[in-house]
Amino acid sequence: MAPSMDDDMMRMFGGGQNQQSQDGEYKQNLNQRLLCPDCNEDPPNLIEEFSSGDMVCGSCGLVLGDRIIDTRSEWRTFANDDQGNDDPSRVGDAMNPLLNGSQLETSIGFGEGMRARELHRAQNRTVNDKATKNLLAAYREITNLCEAISIPKTTQDSAKHIFKLTEDNKLFKGKPQEAVIAGCIFIACRQSKAPRTFREIYSLTKVSKKEIGRTFKVLEKFLQSNRDANVTGSFLMVENYEATGTTGAAELCARYCNNLQFKNPHLMEKISKTLAEKSSSLKDLAGRSPLSIAAAAIYMASHLMGDSRTSRDIAAVAGVSDGTIRTAYRHMYPSRDQLVEKDWLAPKGNGRMDRLPVN
Template sequence: MASVAFRPDVDIPGQARPAGGFGIDQNGEYRENLNQRLICPDCNEDPPNLVEEFSSGDMVCASCGMVLGDRIIDTRSEWRTFANDDQGNDDPSRVGDSINPLLNGSQLETNIAFGEGMRSRELHRAQNRSQNDKATKGLLSAYREISNLCEAIGIPKAVQDSAKHIFKLTEDNKLFKGKPQEAVIAGCIFVACRQAKVPRTFREVYALTKVSKKEIGRTFKQLEKFLQSNREANTTGSFLMVENYESTGTTSATELCARYCNNLSFKNPHLMEKISKVLAEKSSSVKDLAGRSPLSVAAACIYMASHLMGDPRTSRDIAGVAGVSDGTIKTAYRFLYQARENLVEKDWLTSKGAGRMDRLPVN
């Protein structure tokens, strides 16, 4: 960067003097010094004691009251209240609300508040009848149902918004006309979970919504086909990115291990999660486990890892978390036990790993 030699400041009578000025670079040209501060020419205080009066739009010296600038832009949030203006109450309500992309219409209409007088209540009810159409009421009802179901099983807020966004796309395109709303909601939640890498099984969604697994599967296939053929349908860009929608496969046992380990209260859940995931990945090489449910494989891997590392859990405890019978877990575990030499890594059996092969039960 070229060096700049600054000229001394020149006072102009009756005007504010900026601290800094102009400089001359190596080519002999004048360059403005952007590192400037406004100083009152009467007080000459450094640092200056200036106040921005946003109500009048002036920059004023707080020491002597001299106006040093006008038309100051107010960058603060705009607050205004129309409630009880005549009574002088301080109720800073935000001017206008942000547009909700999950609802139809501009949403910039005026709303009549529910007041105390009979006349105000009648106006409020009349406006609700005229503005809240059946489509908006149906969307709001579906959104409430999606939020309640997702919160019941701990699904994050971002996934809830994705499920609502998918539901609105299906409503706008009349994709499931005549199909029960419960089945559509279940399919939207399932697809949103898959895309957000927060997997939930058909069995979990069935237990949540009471919609049959067969119906959830049909709705899921239709939704995947619709979202893949309408990648440009997403115009909000804030929820599920439909233009980047990718088809997902079956939920693997590796994805289920983390959630199951967190619910089993291990002494070291991170270590148990890591070992059970490795076992689940290696279990694909066990031919006898081919075709078995990912739930039973994940549960068997956790059962094996817990005994291997000296923090055992019974098959019944794991079955209560995974939603499978303890007999199914033990059947899958027998195949893992037969291939234990290939599945268990040597690092787990060292003094640092603290794992021992003789802890593994035969059944």
């Protein structure tokens, strides 16, 4: 007769037999032990593998249980692994390199009653110093400004990190905070390969382009001379900081093409970038703004591929006048045979030279 399921469970969980108590009555033995049904060893040779959450028999390797609870202590940290010290920190949030101090203080909530409110205010006065409040206010301003023009969070963190470096070194003592924030955002965008022009930062922060340029030069010199200032290594790699030149026209084409909502924005971005790079060799366009060159390249690419946009539509996105775009395009039109590649034209591509307007 084959053993039933209850018999198998009884073999796995030892015990369960009745035992006689001191008063002579028989009571059920509720003490159960986990036994391996294959080895039947008593006491069992069980191994708790907390990494996988399994209970395994050490003799035959049979898995007897899963999803076991790790009951060991939580004294583990990665703070002093390099020094080999034991730092039993088991509570508190992760360290924030953008703030000063350990940030492991206890915060008292704003509860009900006069005593609770007084305790909350007293705790804030002792813990939140003026420097931390100023940093938090600047971080909120950077976040609000960056989100207004869809700057990624990694670039926002880089701008905050640069601002903290300037505060720690007292680089802009007495300078308006708005100008420092504008310079930090500008240089963070350049380092993250998503550059913004001085005009865009000016329209965002209302800080003059001249002031943004001065702040940018001081910041760039500071970051170049203090490559070891980035102790945390979390956001902007200051030790690998590279000086950047003027924002080129090809770097601006990607954002402008996305905002113009072309049918195939990736193709338009590729063609307009190539046109902008080739246009830099034209003598007539020497000294012109990268914004006007990028806008004229997009204007030519849109008409060439049959997904045309007017100069007024492109001017609204690029921030230049439509007359400036047409002037730059008139300098590009005589050299259209040199600028346009053969692969873009039919039959390989969808481009046609006869679609290009004269002006």
